[in-house]
Amino acid sequence: MTNETLKKAIEQTAVAVRQMNPLVPSITNTVTINFVANAQLAVGGSAAMVYLPDEGEGLAHICQAMYINVxxxxPVYAETLPLTAKVLHEERKPWVLDPVAIGLGKMRTDLLTQFKEYKPSIIRGNASEIIALAGLWNLSGGSAVSEVRGVDSTDTVRAARDAAMALASWTGGAVAVSGAEDLITDGKQVIISKGGSPMMPCITGTGCSLGGVMAVYAAAADPFVAAITGAAVYNLAGSRAETYVKGTGSFQTAFIDELYTAQPSDIAGNPFILE
Amino acid sequence: MTNETLKKAIEQTAVAVRQMNPLVPSITNTVTINFVANAQLAVGGSAAMVYLPDEGEGLAHICQAMYINVxxxxPVYAETLPLTAKVLHEERKPWVLDPVAIGLGKMRTDLLTQFKEYKPSIIRGNASEIIALAGLWNLSGGSAVSEVRGVDSTDTVRAARDAAMALASWTGGAVAVSGAEDLITDGKQVIISKGGSPMMPCITGTGCSLGGVMAVYAAAADPFVAAITGAAVYNLAGSRAETYVKGTGSFQTAFIDELYTAQPSDIAGNPFILE
Amino acid sequence: MTNETLKKAIEQTAVAVRQMNPLVPSITNTVTINFVANAQLAVGGSAAMVYLPDEGEGLAHICQAMYINVxxxxPVYAETLPLTAKVLHEERKPWVLDPVAIGLGKMRTDLLTQFKEYKPSIIRGNASEIIALAGLWNLSGGSAVSEVRGVDSTDTVRAARDAAMALASWTGGAVAVSGAEDLITDGKQVIISKGGSPMMPCITGTGCSLGGVMAVYAAAADPFVAAITGAAVYNLAGSRAETYVKGTGSFQTAFIDELYTAQPSDIAGNPFILE
Structure with missing residues (x-):
């Protein structure tokens, strides 16, 4: 892939989801669930959120892509999440996993262990989460002990490069490591997406909602391009929003505005480095 | 009812809830629960949300009206929702049902089937949801198979007219079908509420929160007038907000502002057609 | 404590949390969970929310302070909340309790009864909640019957003075009563924090998120100073935000902006009376 073919693919993906309005349900946390839904709608998707096993399964059957955030x-997730992920895997539906707070609690570890088999199309997390997931799945670049601090990373994006590549090689999909710059890989190539804003980690949910938006794009593109398109629109929206806001309250509002108004050519024009 | 008596009733309802500050609890989804509460507060109500059976029951006893959104x-809703609806029905408290995503999963179908007996004072949904609910309750105009796509409608508002009238005739209350224009009926008369904004479906929760606001108005008016007043203030707020916002983030903020600042006479002046 | 030593302590606390970025997890309601997290981030904390027993316990072990809102x-809270509060108490971690809607339902009463033993470092509630909690714990100033109406108070802040002092004497921490003015006591001294805005109760979550913010400050100061600092930044942000907003939607956005931009010296300068 060259810079030009990638830019073209990003633009086409952004255009396509606005035309398709794909149904991209989520099973996600209650903290940022509203932000996830509004971000998905802002880029052209249709959102639906559930908790129960047969509802996750039912949406997996009819969706174009899905987002799972732990x-x-x-308690009911012990049944809902493996069942839903299994259907997504069997029906070859693209799905995005956010392994948030990996290492906290037994159920989280059990679920994330099971997901190895269901090969999420895109894994999105911060550096510490990506390193810990590679460790949990016994892949190279991983760490046996999670360095996640609550929901925050204690590692740099570049430090997660090997873990990200190993995870992507295992799933055959893509892995996105979020941070001051974003690293996205399909296990062979690595993209660094630039831009964004230091205000993005100052509100809750920029990471979660990015996973939801990557799932929307995964309904219209392969996982690698979908993840890159998601990172691009997020970095574009963040860098634009920070120029005219007063604080983190207005930043969140402006950020959704910028997702909504971002033109496909501008998303494709967000700076990146193809390593 | 004539246009003038209806306008007067709308204005009186909007004035009354600001004076009463009625307690209007909700059992509603986690996606838009904050939006529901803030919309209810913006029009003059007091909000309170719960999940547990004895809490739903307790609030049903002390509330002025209640909102149930599925x-x-x-899992605990299998007990909470029928118990709460039963108390509301027995004590003749007005309550609003939003049958969102009808057709998805066994529990949703079981609960919505049971609600037939407890006759919600107002049923608010999109066209596909209203048609599916009439079908589930074996009423005319209904469809045996839900055409709901996630949380979105695949039918037009007018296509749900017969189903809406049949549902309202059964409950003795009102039914509101939300869409590009809103149809509200008490089973005999039909009102079309105009205005609103194409941005309303571009954020999550305009439908859910409208149900919550109709419940607030139902504390001060009969179900038909309450549903019309809710549709009127929503269409007014939507049409005003869209004139000065940049995107869907600022639209949500402006929409709450417009609910909060809407004068009763302006709400009554929002255009409608009494068919 | 004199006015000047208190002002200095407030300023130091506000500075310290921005330097520490303490991990302050919450177990809190779904209505305002996003607001709680964003308010905590805005003043300099790191947020993380959970529901499961071993996750609450795990976060209690690694956190700097914690927030529990009922x-x-x-259903799982029957196990999660006592376990988490027990660890916090045993490890002498500061924690904030919000006894919202006390009196509603059996589980709420059971949990709040158990919390007496685990002595929350700060208790924050409206006047009716504070009076009811003192009653539940058989302390002076309390009432055997909750006068809470949904989530709203029916008592004035001053009416809760005795109950607040009795609660603080029992816990050895601080109690904050929120209202038109805020009363904070450590059982010996009483502070009245001024400012704020009549718009604060017109949005949902100013109370909940204040509890979360007090928990952030409790990671860097004793409970009394932490509670006072929280009340000060809230009253400052509210009084500033109301001057330029259109309604309650933009008020919430502006309020977070003002929390984020508030300078420690301005927080310390918010008017208070040391009684």
């Missing part, structure tokens, strides 16, 4: 686990 | 079901 | 209880 943020605020409920 | 969006993101939890 | 707003929308789930």
């Amino acid at each position: 943020g605020t686990l409920f | 969006g993101t079901l939890f | 707003g929308t209880l789930f």
Whole structure:
């Protein structure tokens, strides 16, 4: 892939989801669930959120792509999440996993262990989460002990490069490591997406909602291009929003505005480095 | 009812809830629960949300009206929702049902089937949801198979007219079908509420929160007038907000502002057609 | 404590949390969970929310302080909340309790009864909630019957003075009563924090998120100073935000902006009376 073919693919993906309005349900945490839904709608998707096993399964059957975030686990997830992921895998539906707070609690570890088999099309997390997931799945670049601090990373994006590549090689999909710059890989190539804003980690949910938006794009593109398109629109929206806001409250509002108004050519024009 | 008596009733309802500050609890989905509460507060109500059976029952006893939305079901709802609806029905408290995503999963179908007996004062949904609910309750105009796509409608508002009238005739209350224009009926008369904005479906929760606001108005008016007043303030707020916002983020903020600042006479002046 | 030593302590606390970025997890209601997290981030904390027993316990072990709000209880809380509060108490970690809607439902009463033993470092509630909690714990100033109406108070802040002092004497921490003015006590001294805005109760979550913010400050100061600092930044942000907003939607956005931009010296300068 060259810079030009990638830019073209990003633009086409952004155009396509606005035409398709794909149904991209989520099973996600209650903290940022509203932000996830509004971000998905802002880029052209249709959102639907559930908790129960047969509802996750039912949406997996009819969706174009799906988003699973293990943020605020409920007891019923022990049944819902493996069942849903299994259907997505069997029907070859693209799905995005956010392994948020990996290492906290037994259920989270059990679920994330099971997901190895169901090969999420895109894994999106911060550096510490990506390193810990590679460790949990016994892949190279991983760490046996999670260095996740609550929901925050204690590692740099570049430090997660090997883990990200190993995860992507295992799934055959893509892995996106979020941070000051974003690293996205399909296990062979690595893209660094630039831009964004230091205000993005100052509100809750820029990571979660990015996973939801990558799932929307995964309905219209292969996982690698979908992940890159998601990172591009997020970095574009963040860099634009920070120029005219007063604080983090207005930043969140402006950020959704910028997702909504971002033109496909501008998304494709967000700076990146193809390593 | 004539245009003038209806306008007067709308204005009186909007004035009354600001004076009463009625307690209007909700059992509603986690996606838009914050939006529901803030919309209810913006028009003059007091909000309170719960999940547990004895809490739903307790609030049903002390509330002025209540809102039940079957969006993101939890296992405990199998007990909470029928118990709460039963108390509301027995004590003749007005309550609003939003049958969101009808057709998805066994519990949703079971709950919505049971609600037939407890006759919600107002049923609010999109066209496909209203048609599917009439079908589930074996009423005319209904469809045996839900055409709901996630949380979105695949039918037009007018296509749900017969189903809406049949549902309202059964409950003795009102039914509101949300869409590009809103249809509200008490089973005899039909009102079309105009205005609104194409941006309303571009954010999550305009439908859910409208149900919550109709419940607030139902504390001060009969179900038909309450549903019309809710549709009027929503269409007014939507049409005003869209004139000065940049995207869907600022639209949500402006929409709440417009609910909060809407004068009763302006709400009554929002255009409608009494068919 | 004199006015000047208190002002200095407030300023130091506000500075310290921005330097520490303490991990302050919450177990809180789904209505305002996003607002709680964003408010905590805006003043300099790191947020993380959970529901499961071993996750609450795990976060209690690694956190600097924690926030527990009994707003929308789930069945699993019967195990999660006592376990988490027990660890916090045993490890002498500061924690904030919000006894929202005390009196509603059996589980809420059971949990709040158990919390007496685990002595929350700060208790924050409206006047009716504070009076009811003192009653539940058989302390002076309390009432055997909750006068809470949904989530709203029916008592004035001053009416809760005795109950607040009795609660603080029992816990050895601080109690904050929120209202038109805020009363904070450590059982010996009483502070009245001024400012704020009549728009604060017109949005949902100013109370909940204040509890979360007090928990952030409790990671860097004793409970009394932490509670006062929280009340000060809230009253400052509210009084500033109301001057330029159109309604309650933009008020919430502006309020987070003002939390984020508030300078420590301005927080310390917010008017208070040391009684």
